[in-house]
Amino acid sequence: MAEARRARGGDGGRTGTVVRLPIRPRTAPAPRDLRLDFFRGLALWLIYLDHVPGNVLNLATLRNFGFSDAAEIFVFISGYTAALVYGRVMRERGVIIASARVLKRAWTLYVAFIFLFVVYLAQIAYVAQRLKNPLYAEEMNVLRFLDEPDVTLIQALLLRFKPANTDILPLYIVLMAAFPLVLWGLTRRPNLTLVLSAALYTMARLMGWNFAGWPAEHMWVFNPLAWQLLFVFGAWCAMGGLEHLEPIVRSRAAVVAACAFLTASLFVVLSWSVPALEGLVPDSVAEIIYPISKTDLALLRFAHFLALALVVAHFVPMDWSFLRSKLAKPLILCGQHSLEIFCLGVFLSFGAQIVLAEISGRLLTHVLVSVAGIIAMVAFAALMSWYQENEKRRGPDRAAGGT
Template sequence: MNAPVKTATLSGSPAVAAERDLRLDLFRGLALWLIFLDHIPSNIVAWITIRNYGFSDATEIFVFISGYTAAFVYGKAMLERGPVVATARIWRRAWTVYIAHMFLFVIFMAEIAYIGASFKNPLYAEEMNILEFLQQPDVTLLQALLLKFKPANMDVLPLYVVLLLTLPLVLWILQRAPWFALIGSIVMWVIVQRVDINFPAYPSGGWYFNPFAWQVLFVLGAWCAIAGKQTLNWILRSRLVLLVAVAYVIFGFAITLTWHLPNLAGYIPRWLFNRIYPIDKTNLDILRLCHFMALAVITVRLIPITWPGLKSPLLRPAILCGQHSLEIFCLGVFLAFTAHFILTEFSNRISMQVTLSVVGILIMVAVSALLRWYKVIEGRRPGQKPPKAGASLAGGEAA
């Protein structure tokens, strides 16, 4: 067994040496569930997701935690084995994510094309943004390989690939001048709010998640994992910071309430209306960024790393999904379109929406349990007994 290594956690206190911070897995797993629910159009169950009650959504959670866990794992490798080995490991992971994205792309295209042709419904291709692929498959496939062409709901993994490719440089700077790295990331985000900088998309426009903007959440997560202990300790213990966070979350809820109840929009002062709109997701609007940070402050105060509930059987399914985030995200994209197809062609009743949402999450949990079981089997010593059926839900694994 490897020697225990203490590291700063989100709470600002040293992590228990032999334990993984299960909060990261829990909220990444919950984010995957919320993304799946949000990807099903006209799904009543999606009303439970955070996008309906504030400015940010599950994407911010996913990107921040990805930055934190990546820095925690690969930062240690960079310190122990040097930047060359760490860079090789990070770029191998980026290649794995790229291959997963392309595999999902092929399966997703086949699913949409087959269902659209079988049920003679061309709207599926339009809704999922694949008309260009059906008209020019050769050109579009090349653009997909270059990460320029992305169907609907497939924008997160290309963003993650780019962020991983830049991670070695970010880690190297973080370990030497952490505040310089964080401030530099914020400056880049500010520039994007003023200047139209983005990666080109095909056939037109830019990436839905602008990497030049969303990198700030990824770098912030990495900074928290590597160098944010003292600062976070002060911030998270401050009653004033907590009150400000709660007030901002309430403000966000009040504004989003007007989206669902238009009659309330008249109560928003005109100057405030002109100031906050449009709330840009592509460039990570400041309202979204602050909303996520407010939620993070409240969550960390309410759920410390020692919270016993983290080991509750009720939370194990979400934790397990968070520990296999790449596979479960890909599965969620496939399941979301399958649910959309069933609701469109067979029944859109509320009972069907609830059933498909629950079944989809259960499938995600079952697959993550199977993946965990396979890893346990592959890691056991010759002659060692196989794990019991429930062992796959028992603990965490490396990020």
């Protein structure tokens, strides 16, 4: 009764009593999984190398050893991290606040794409004019812009026109724009949401659904209706689905089966370029598995990524000591600033292409432009991290100073 009187502000007619309501302690945030940053950084490095045509170091990237490549890694981890960040906001602050923050992120991605589009076009146009070689504009899919800049700019704003090597960013924008609905479903009916995502993927592949590009005969290189499955699957794993998969990850039989599938896919891919392995895939099997479409995320690409992820999750624990070593730091830094590093990588890849085509095509030059590009990406990521840390330290001072 005494506590009740104090809560009403009165205790025998006395006033001024301080009311102290019980404060629910906040749970400590889970430790950051550095594997996500590490492998996203690795994906960004591989994307940069793959974007340099004819680069000898391309032979060492993931796409030469199986059906999937760095794009699958990037999309999966993007979905996983988005669910980690905004799922917590939705649980603590509600649907409206979480949706607003997701859409703000989508807007940031959109602005980054427009910036990338303008600067990238300026870079390509300058090089094409300077070298008097219009083939660069044609090869990078910007010749249409030079012929019809007004129409092309509008189509770019609508995400229908995309220069070469920029396609994954519009995909990311669309996936994030639709993520509030997906996240709402994952917080309430996670398994049903994943099933609906798989159903959309299936219908898109069976019916040939895709987003229209520009010119009209062009479609999106990354079909959002298909690639959303990998993004949603990553988010589902982050929202508790990984716990259901834990027995599979720990299963030795599952790991052996995954390794067998990865080995088989390796030989299939090698048969495309190694004469000694030509004809390795029987015609009857080839009719079933081909084409292994990247645009529509062929089932074999999705399965290859799942097998790869299973093996990595089995052998690379969250507390892997290497993740805190100096050797892993460059990859982690790039992974923590994925948007900025991706945009920088697009600029650097075109610059590397020019060097190889116009200055020297020697093996040493291939190595130098590849290593120099990665060093530039790491340096920029380190600068971004330093700036963020500096802003955090200035936070209380800025608040006190009113600036």
